[in-house]
Structures are given as structure tokens and as C-alpha cells.
Amino acid sequence: MNVSGATVGEVIAGLVAAYPDLSAQLLDAEGALNRFVNVFVNETDVRHLDGLATPVGEMDQLLLLPAMAGG
Amino acid sequence: MTTETAPVPVTDTALGRAARQAKPSPRVVSLACRNCGRPEPLGPAYVCAACLGPLQVAYDLEAVRQIVDRNLIASRPPGLWRYLELLPVDAPPRRGLAVGATPLVPADRLGMAIGIDRLWIKDDTRNPTLSFKDRAVAIAAARAQAFGIDTLACASTGNLAGATAAAATALGMPAYVFVPADLEPAKIDHALAYGATVVPIEGTYDDVNRLCLEVADETGWGFVNINLRPFYAEGSKTLAFEIAEQLGWRTPDVVVVPIASGAMFTKLAKGFGELAAVGLIEQRPIRFIGGQASGCSPVATAWATGATEVDPVRTPDTFVRSLAIGNPADGRYSVELANATGGSIEAIDDPTTAAAIRQVARLEGIYPETTGGVTVAAAAAARRRGVIEEGDEVVVLLTGNGLKTPEARLLGLRDDCDSPAARPGEPGLAPPIPPSFSAFERWRGGAA
Numbered sequence: 001m002n003v004s005g006a007t008v009g010e011v012i013a014g015l016v017a018a019y020p021d022l023s024a025q026l027l028d029a030e031g032a033l034n035r036f037v038n039v040f041v042n043e044t045d046v047r048h049l050d051g052l053a054t055p056v057g058e059m060d061q062l063l064l065l066p067a068m069a070g071g
Numbered sequence: 072m073t074t075e076t077a078p079v080p081v082t083d084t085a086l087g088r089a090a091r092q093a094k095p096s097p098r099v100v101s102l103a104c105r106n107c108g109r110p111e112p113l114g115p116a117y118v119c120a121a122c123l124g125p126l127q128v129a130y131d132l133e134a135v136r137q138i139v140d141r142n143l144i145a146s147r148p149p150g151l152w153r154y155l156e157l158l159p160v161d162a163p164p165r166r167g168l169a170v171g172a173t174p175l176v177p178a179d180r181l182g183m184a185i186g187i188d189r190l191w192i193k194d195d196t197r198n199p200t201l202s203f204k205d206r207a208v209a210i211a212a213a214r215a216q217a218f219g220i221d222t223l224a225c226a227s228t229g230n231l232a233g234a235t236a237a238a239a240t241a242l243g244m245p246a247y248v249f250v251p252a253d254l255e256p257a258k259i260d261h262a263l264a265y266g267a268t269v270v271p272i273e274g275t276y277d278d279v280n281r282l283c284l285e286v287a288d289e290t291g292w293g294f295v296n297i298n299l300r301p302f303y304a305e306g307s308k309t310l311a312f313e314i315a316e317q318l319g320w321r322t323p324d325v326v327v328v329p330i331a332s333g334a335m336f337t338k339l340a341k342g343f344g345e346l347a348a349v350g351l352i353e354q355r356p357i358r359f360i361g362g363q364a365s366g367c368s369p370v371a372t373a374w375a376t377g378a379t380e381v382d383p384v385r386t387p388d389t390f391v392r393s394l395a396i397g398n399p400a401d402g403r404y405s406v407e408l409a410n411a412t413g414g415s416i417e418a419i420d421d422p423t424t425a426a427a428i429r430q431v432a433r434l435e436g437i438y439p440e441t442t443g444g445v446t447v448a449a450a451a452a453a454r455r456r457g458v459i460e461e462g463d464e465v466v467v468l469l470t471g472n473g474l475k476t477p478e479a480r481l482l483g484l485r486d487d488c489d490s491p492a493a494r495p496g497e498p499g500l501a502p503p504i505p506p507s508f509s510a511f512e513r514w515r516g517g518a519a
Contacts, residue, residue: 025123035380036106036123038398040281045398048385065284066118068125068297068400 003062008039009052011062026064036067098138099159102301103129105404113159115218115293117300125400126301127341128159136349141320144351151206151309157345158309159302164213168199168241170206171309175317175466180434182465185451189464191323193314194437200261201472202440203335204234207306211295212238214302220293222247226283227296228276228331228393229258230440230471235295236267247292249279255392257475275387277397300334300400307335311342314466320352324463327450329442329470330361330370330416331394333401340408359408360458361416362449364391364424364441370402371418374409381406390421390479391441393471415458417449424448425482428473432480433498438473444480446470 003018005011012033016023028034032052039046040063046054056062102111106124117126139156147153149172152163173195182190198205208231212223223239224247225231232248239246248262252271262269272279280297287294295303315322322343328336340359347354363371366389373381381402387395399405409416419427424444431447432438439447450467453459473480493499495515504510 024121034123035403036118036125038281043278043281045277045383045385047383063281063285065281066123066125067398068117068280068284068300 006055007052008041008046008054008056008062011056012039012052038065038067039063040065098131098134098156100129100131102126115215115220115298117298128301128305130157130159130345132345132348135345139349139351141351144316151209151306151312154309154312157312157342157349158210159305160210160213161217164216164242166242167209167213168205168238170198170209171313173197173313175314176435176437178431178435178467181431181447184430184434185447186454187450187459187465188462190450191314191318191464191466192431192435192437193310193466193468195310195468195470196437196439196443196472198234200230200233200237201475202230202234203307203310203468203470204230205238206309207231207303207334208234208238208295210306211293211299211303212242212244215244215293215295215299216242218293220291220299221245222290222292224283224287224290224292224294225249225296226276226280226294227254227258227262228395229254229475230393231296232258232267232269233261233265236262236265239267240265249283249286251276251279251392255476257477258392261475275385275397276392276395277383280396280398296332304334304338307338308342308345310335310468311339312346315343315346315352322352322355322357323466324356325358325360325414325453325459325465327360327362327446327453327465327467329394329446329449329468330363330399330402330405331396331442332399333361333370333405335468335470336361337401337404337408340412357412358458359412359414360449360453361405361409361414362442362445363416363418364389364394364445365418365420367391367395367397368418369397370399370405371416373402374406374416375418379403379406390476390482391424391445392476393440393442394445413458415453415456417452417456419445419448419452422483425480425484427451428480429484431469432473437469438480439469440471440473440476441479442471443469443473 003014104119104124107122135156151171176192178190178192195203223244225235226249236246246267248267248269287297346352367387369381369384384397427447428444493501
């Protein structure tokens, strides 16, 4: 789906505004990212970038995945 | 800007439909979220629909207590299925590999070398594909069959590749194995030997795992460590069951365990806890010590700094590929376990790991892969730190065979050791000699 926003945080806010049920899954009580969600911008974890403040452009792809890494 | 939300609504996938047709065991109640406790129906789901926390298997332990005792277990053949009542499987599969029943070996010589009086090695290098991963895959594969899944798959740091490939072959299922493209060749070849389709991914293990989350959702394949993860993780409990039974139905003071995702570390604790809950052992405190490679030690770093969250490592830099998970799923739970039990999580550099591989191989006759070097070195480090005390009974896990990482033991070795010109009485490779006794005597006399 296409969502507008200049940062990862803005995009997620837009997503939650469009689909309010996602709020409980994606955000904690303080509005921070739920620790069980990993967010990738063009396949890079935002924790290796600037987190929710990571800037995004029109062609960037945001991927939301459950935090489930394990050998 | 394009946004994808993947594989959250698991109940609407093909796997979900299969799950609804599966008949639950009366002792395996459901899945339950480890974060919020919310129950989920038993099925190939792995994240909580409410909070995205990880799911685990919930048992009716009182029901298990009513049907299981030491005599029942003793009456069964060796192997992990003898603990059936505490596993999320209705009955042992008709086919499959002979997994578990690995020896618990007294390691006096190694213990003396690292200052531990009562040291045991749980030699899990002796599973069908030479690593503990056979335990996890056995459970996941049996459950996959119960769910009607027809293809097995995994995202592997190495040992899981061979374990998944072999288990799939034994059950007559095709297997897809996803690995980092630069994985040790021996581990890739191992999976190929069993007829798996191996898909090398140009990236780190975490890249492989991220891709496989999407592949699992789109294909419906049974990824043993993703959409079958709640069942897969239960396999590691059988290490705790065997250790307790081999010690005469009691627990050691300390266990030393390698940490990659942290699943084995935390499931060992769950295993010992369940044995106590169903009356098979007395509940006693156990210190949990974890080992990581310092080149990829997000959990050890969190423990050392007192952090409650684990900061992922972007680019692992270690030859301990089996532990090179930069973003471990059970990292936070592992830190909590070490802290709650008075344990520690040690970070071991690669030369120290290589030296520990040589040490355990030469002192005990057991040749572990890199992870075993990490756990032996972690035990030594915890002893120096005082987490392991004088008189403690300690079990160190060796979870993979050294033949899988054949170059590792050589790291940091001096040129004059193991050189191609070993002399009599020295460890190493002697020069080729003619097939005559006189030539042998010349070499033995030092003339070579």
C-alpha cells in the first residue's frame, strides 16, 4: 500500500490513522514502536538508521515484520 | 512510499486452515503469547495477533503430572520421544531420525584445566546430523506433518541446514534451505547431501531471516524456525530432560549454553521448570551462563551493560557462524534469565574459542565446532568471574561437531604446532615416510 510521510514515524502514523486496529500491534502506550516489530527501510533495519526519525522518500519501501530472528 | 505488512494475520493463511483441521492433544492446551499471555489456537502461528509478541506452547502440566513418572520414561527407548508428555506432539512419528540420547560425559581433565571441580559435557555433537538442531527439527517436522504441511524449510546459520534437510528426507518431504551465501562450505554440502534445495542469500543471517519471514507467509511452507518456531523451540527442552535424567533425576548447579537467538538458553530453563512442575525432579536453583562470540554479542553486551533491551548488531564479524545472529529473537529473555538466576553471559573472542576447541578435543576426546569452543571458554570465563564457584557441578553443552568447521581449530595456532613436520611425541602431522620399518625408525629417531 502507499502511505505518505517524510519520516518512518510519519509513515507509521499515517498507516495507523488509516487502520486504527494496527495501533495496538505497532505502537506501545507511549506511542513508541512496539519492541516486537522490526521496521526496515529498503531492507535496512531502522535501528541501524535513525529509528522513527529516519527520512524516507517517495520511492522508498517500508517493511514491517514481527521481531522473529532465530537460528 | 510503499509499505508492506507481512505475515501478521497468520490465521488466514493456508497454514492456518490446516491448523484448524488438526486435533489438539489434551495435554497441549494451546499456544500462548510470552509477552501478554493471550492464548492462540494450536497451529502454525508464531506471533501474537494482539501484540506481535512471540508465541510458545502451553501445557496442562497438572494433566501431565497425572500420567507421567520416572518409571514410564525409563520403560521407553532412548531418544527424545521418551519425554512425549512434555512435547507438543500427540505421538512419535512413524518415521524419522533417531534423535537425542546423547551422552553426558564426566570431563575431569578439562575441568582441572579450567578450574571447575565437577564438570560434565553434554555431548550433543552426536546427533544424526551432528548438532542439537536435530532435536528442534524433529518436533517441528512432526508437527508440520500433523498440520498437513507438505514442504519443510528453514533459515539457517549452518547447523539447521543439515538438520532440516535430513529430517525432511526421512519423512519424505521436500526441503528448502536458505543460508547466507558465504556460509562454511561443509555446512552447505551437508544439506545438499540429503537432497535439499539450498538457496544462498547474498547477505547476513539476519537478511536471510527477514526474507524467509516473507517467503513463509507467501508460500505456506513449514519454516521450522519461523512459522513452526513455537514447536521447534520446544525441542531444546529435551536437553534439559536428558541432563536431569542422566544425573539421576536432579539438576546441576550451573549450565553453560551457547546463545544465538537465545531459544535454547531459555528453553532449557523451561524444560527444567516443567520437570519440577510435574514432579519428576526437585526444584533447585540453577545458574544459567550463556556464551556468545565477541564479534556478534548483542546479548552479552546487553547483559554486561545492564540494558533491558538488546541492541542488534548489524554486521557480525566472527568465525562462529552458528552464533552470528545480530538480532536475536530471545535476546531479552536470555538477559532476564541470566540475571534472575545469578548467571552471566560471556563474550568470547575467536582466538580464545579456537584454543578452547583444541583444549576440549585434546583433553576429552570430543571435537566440537566453534560454538563448543565458545561454551568451554565461557565456562572458564564465568569461573574466573566467580559466577561459577568452587565445588559447583557444571554442565557445559557442546552442540555441534567440529567436522562442520574444520578450519576453526587452527586459528591462532603457532606455526610450530600442528605443522606438517611433527616429531615423535608432538601433536601434529608427521612428514610422509616410506613404508619400511627402518624409515619409521629414522623418523622416530629424529632424523626426519
